[in-house]
Every structure is written in C-alpha cells, then in structure tokens.
Amino acid sequence: MTHNNPLLESFDTAPFSKIKTEHFKPAIEEAIKIAREEIGKITASEEEPTFENTVESLEFAGSKLDRITSIFFNLNSAETNEEIQKLAQEISPILTDFKNDVIQDPELFKKVKAVYDKKDTLQLTIEQDTLLDKKYKMFTRNGANLDAAKKEELRKLDKELASLSLKFGENVLAETNRYELHLTNEKDLKGLPKGVISAARSLAKSKDKEGWIFNLHYPSYLPFMKYAANRELRKEISIAFGAKGFHGDELDNRENVLRIVKLRHQKANLLGFPTYAHFKLEERMAETPEKVNSFMDELLEKAKPAAEKEFKELENFAKELEGIGRLEKWDGAYFGEKLKQKLFDVDDEQLKPYFELNNVIKGVFIVAEKLYGLKFKEVFDVDTYHPEVRTFWVTDEKGRDISLFYADFHPREGKRGGAWMTSYKSQYHRHEKNERPHISIVCNFTKPTEEEPSLLTFTEVTTLFHEFGHALHGMLADTIYPSTSGTNVFWDFVELPSQVLENWCYEKEALQLFATHYETGEVIPDDLVEKIKKSATFHEGMATVRQLSFGMLDMSWHSIDPSGITNVKAHEEKAFEPTNLYPEVKENCMSTSFSHIFQGGYAAGYYSYKWAEVLDADTFEYFTEKGIFDRETANKFRETILSQGGTEHPMILYKRFRGKEPEPDALLRRAGLIPKKK
Known part of the structure; x- marks a missing residue:
C-alpha cells in the first residue's frame, strides 16, 4: 500500500479525502524506514x-513520520471508529519500538553527548542551547545510561504503557457511548x-426512537444536571457518568489504572527517580512533588x-426550596x-441567545485582531x-501568512468528549523559509436544532476562548525548531495562553463586540x-x-x-478526604475515567491548571492596569510568551513579560477569596 499512498506523497495540508484507513500502517512503516x-x-x-x-540533523530526522502520526492520532481522537482504534493498538507498539530504538542507540547518544559535553565552548543561541539540552535529556530520561538488560x-x-493508555481511553469512550437516558414521558422534562x-x-x-434521549456527552449531560427537576433521573444519569469504567465488566478500567501506575513507578525507579512524579516534574516549572503539594x-x-x-x-437553600435533607452530588449543579x-x-x-456560535467565533477573531492584528478568512478549498x-486562513496586518486554522465544534459518535487544541504541522524555520503552522481546535458544543442555531452556554463560550x-x-509561534515551537513548553506553563484569554469573556469592552441576540x-x-461579572466568583x-x-x-x-x-x-x-464536601457515592469512581492522567499527558501534572491560573490571573491584572486591548501590552505578551514557545525556561520568559515572579x-x-487591591 506504499504505492499511490497519499500519506507518502509530499503535501502541505493534510489530504484527508484521499486517505483510507488502510493507508496508515504502510505509510507509518515506510516513514519509519526513512527516519x-x-x-x-x-x-x-x-x-x-x-x-x-x-543535534540539528536529529531534530529534523523523522519529520515525515511526525506529520503522518499527527494526522492518525488526531483522527483517533476526533473522528475514530473501531477500525482506527484497532489500528491504533497495532501502530502504537511499532512507534514505541522505533522511539526506543532511537533513544537507546548507543552510537547516536555518544554523538549527542559529545556535543553536550562541550556546549560551554560552542557559543550557541539560547534556543540552540535549549534544543541541545532537550535532545540530551531525551536520551538520559529514556534510559541511555542504562545497561542492556535495563534498557x-x-x-x-x-510498550505496555502505550497499549494500556489506549485501552483505557477506548473503554471510557465505549462507556460514554453505550449509556442512554431514554425518556417518553413529558413530565420528566420539567425544568x-x-x-x-x-x-x-x-x-x-x-x-429512530420516540421521545427524548440524553447521554453522557457534555452538551447533553451538563444541562440535564443543571436544569432537570426530577431528582431521581438526575441521580441515575449522574451515577452513570461517575461510574464509567467501574462496572466490573469488559470495559472496567480498575486493573488498567493499577497496572499503569505500577508500570510508571517502575519506569521512574529504573531511571533513578524515587517516584513517577519526581521523574515528570524534573521538566516542569514546579520542579518537585513537594513544591506541588505545598502549592496545592x-x-x-x-x-x-x-x-x-x-x-x-447551598444545603440550606435546597432544604428551604425542596426540603432536601442531605445535598448529594447530583443536586449541586x-x-x-x-x-x-x-x-x-x-x-x-437568558445568556444563550447572545452567544450564537458563529457570533462567538467572530468575537474571538475580533479579540485576536484587536490584540495581535490578526485577520481570519474562512476558506472552502482545504481538505x-x-x-x-x-x-x-490567518494573516497579519501586513497580509503575511500566519497559520491555517481548523475548527471542529460539535459532538459525534467518533469524537472523544471534552475540548482540545492540536496541530497538523508545526512552525519552524528551514532552508530560509518560515514554515507556518496548521492548528486545530476540537470541541463538543451544543448542536443547532431544527428550531434554533447553536446557542452556547457561557461555559462553552469560555471553553471556546480557552x-x-x-x-x-x-499560530503565533516564531522559533527555529519544531521541538521548541508553539505549545512545546513545560506542561505547567502551557495553560497560561489559554486561560488568560478566558478573561476577555467577562469584560464589557470585549463582550459588546460580539454578544448580540x-x-x-x-x-x-x-x-x-454586570451580572456575568458579579456571578463569575x-x-x-x-x-x-x-x-x-x-x-x-x-x-x-x-x-x-x-x-x-x-x-x-x-x-x-483517601485522596479525596481533605477536599470532600459531598457524601461519597459508592457506585462511582473517578480514577477509572480520569482520561487526563491515564490517557492524556496530565499524569503528575493536573495541578498545572491551578498553577497556570496563578500565571493567568497575574497576567490579566497587568492587562487591566494598562487596558484590556492595549497593543503595547499585547505585543509584549506576544513577543515574550506566545512567539517564544519553549525556547527558554518559562519562568525567565514570564519575568521578562511581567518584570517579576507571578503572585498567587x-x-x-x-x-x-481575598480582598482586591486597593
């Protein structure tokens, strides 16, 4: 299947319509051969x-493989099916093997180490120095210093971890898809x-059913929990949501969880770290588990x-309103x-009519234009x-190409839940050309119906901005190497640009640009x-x-x-004890569907949402002091943070922008939670 395989031909934008599922495996095998x-x-x-x-040659080796695998794994998240999922289970070990062959190649490591050992004499740029450090650690953090048996x-x-992680995610998706709350009595729709x-x-x-169906996808589940007056039905769907992967059947994730954490711990020990958190945090702003725990x-x-x-x-209010003696998790929302x-x-x-999806998209584009001078033009000839x-297509004020931008907004059977940003092509400089990125966001927002367009809840608006x-x-990345470009930054820094943009959703000056009935x-x-702002806290x-x-x-x-x-x-x-407010629900278990840490990249990193919130609150205080559309501040943020990617340690970049460390x-x-500055 390498003959006439669209994935092996040269392309700039991904040739989706030409790709068949059977093209992926041979293309990946061929790309591995090239790499x-x-x-x-x-x-x-x-x-x-x-x-x-x-180091530079190694950075660009395997770039064809990177392009092909980004298309494959993005599809496995946004438009999957049984065939793709089965293929992912076949492809993952092949990729893991190749990655291990590279990082455990003694000759290659010897050459990288030779450069690393004399780095003080090389007069490298800051970005080159960072890349060298990254490449060296790519080997040492993956066992280059181990003996053959330990390697x-x-x-x-x-290999087993890669497979378990995929299985975990497949089980969660299957659990999400198999549950339906099918109502035929109109009384059950009250509220x-x-x-x-x-x-x-x-x-x-x-x-092809009568009545109404609710499911565990967020646009269906969350409004039901928030508005359905029938407490028993809220309880039923809430328990179903919280019991994903916890039914003692073929989709149960408990053994996967235990196996994953044990294997991760073994891996950390093998590499000389006391725990997996120590291993992960070596490459984070927070640096150690002790720092993370004391921060939390x-x-x-x-x-x-x-x-x-x-x-x-809330408990008193529920008692007063409906005589509820004990507030349960299905009562909170x-x-x-x-x-x-x-x-x-x-x-x-009240708010949804002002947040029609197309208007909100226009709104986020206007905010980006006012801050960074970007222009967005919808194009219809991209596959x-x-x-x-x-x-x-995204351009700047001078008409220069900035990025291609894909947007995928509504839930589908083959799309995992939640919202995320990803990329199909990195930004980098090569052969005197600044290659521009292809960026995508994938969301699960309320679909339009026969009666009305897609009207977003305020939470969905903030998710889109995020x-x-x-x-x-x-999009605004401007670095030399793909590995240091864009969102290739320390994990607890990556949420700063996303979380800071949410702040504009609460500001009158921004809302009045796009929030129209x-x-x-x-x-x-x-x-x-005013009510949005007041109710924000x-x-x-x-x-x-x-x-x-x-x-x-x-x-x-x-x-x-x-x-x-x-x-x-x-x-x-036991872990939840210090934070418990609601009574425990015996049928529920969060870990068995905690995809962020068992399928995504947030293991030993979930704290980073709060860590980045500190950065974003501190950043936005600066914007409010200067004006939320102040171009000088925006340019400073773009030049010191957004365009720099992972070229330097994030605390250095942050202090260059803010002039000081962030203030919790x-x-x-x-x-x-504490009084505002006077």
Missing part, C-alpha cells in the same frame, strides 16, 4: 559531531430549557473555608443554578476529515454583562476545592510507591 535512514546518516558520519551535523526492561514497560429538549428530541429521532495545600487552606461556607448556604439565579438573576437561558470541520488561546500560542441583533445589555471556593481534589488525586497516584495499592476506590476515597494572591483576588 531510520536519516538517523543512520548521523551515526555513520565520520565527521566530528557538531551542533549542526548531529530492554524499559522498552517493555513503555429543562427548550433548546435542551429540542436537542434530546433530535437525538432520539436520529436513532496553600490554596486549599485559603479556599476551603469559603467552599464550606458556600456548601452550607441543579440547586447551584437556582441559587445563582436568585442571587444574580442570571442564567444560561477536512469531516464536513462539519471549518477552515480559516482553546483559541492555545491555538494562538501555536441571534434574533433581534440587540447587543448584550450592560446589566447582563459564584461558588469559586467550591470550584477551587474541586479542581484541587483532582490534582491531589493525581499526585496520590504518582508521588508514592503504588505497589501496595489493591483497591482503586479505597485509594481514591492575584488568583485568590480574582476568585473573590
């Missing part, structure tokens, strides 16, 4: 190893907004009193929404993997903007504690020796 030849030239060279002939052990561990009912009717219709403990200490007070108020309406007289149903995917912040980090064209009224104590609970669960799995853990649920309950109290001030 091996490119690396073979480095090891066979008899010239003295230099930065150019060794083989590491290879086996990596649900018109648009939510309409979407449920459309879903039932698409399955400090935030918990300041947020928990507020969270407990908020919880008590429902009564929280009711209390929010009572206190601020604002709810998603996509699904008819729903939209494409835009993912677009990541996209800007990718989809029927009347009326600009969002000042009083609604509603239950912020509880939200902070919830986020910290996930970070603490993650660290509980990865900052100890997990070999003594036999019961996933019992371990999780900026987050607590924004959250309303």
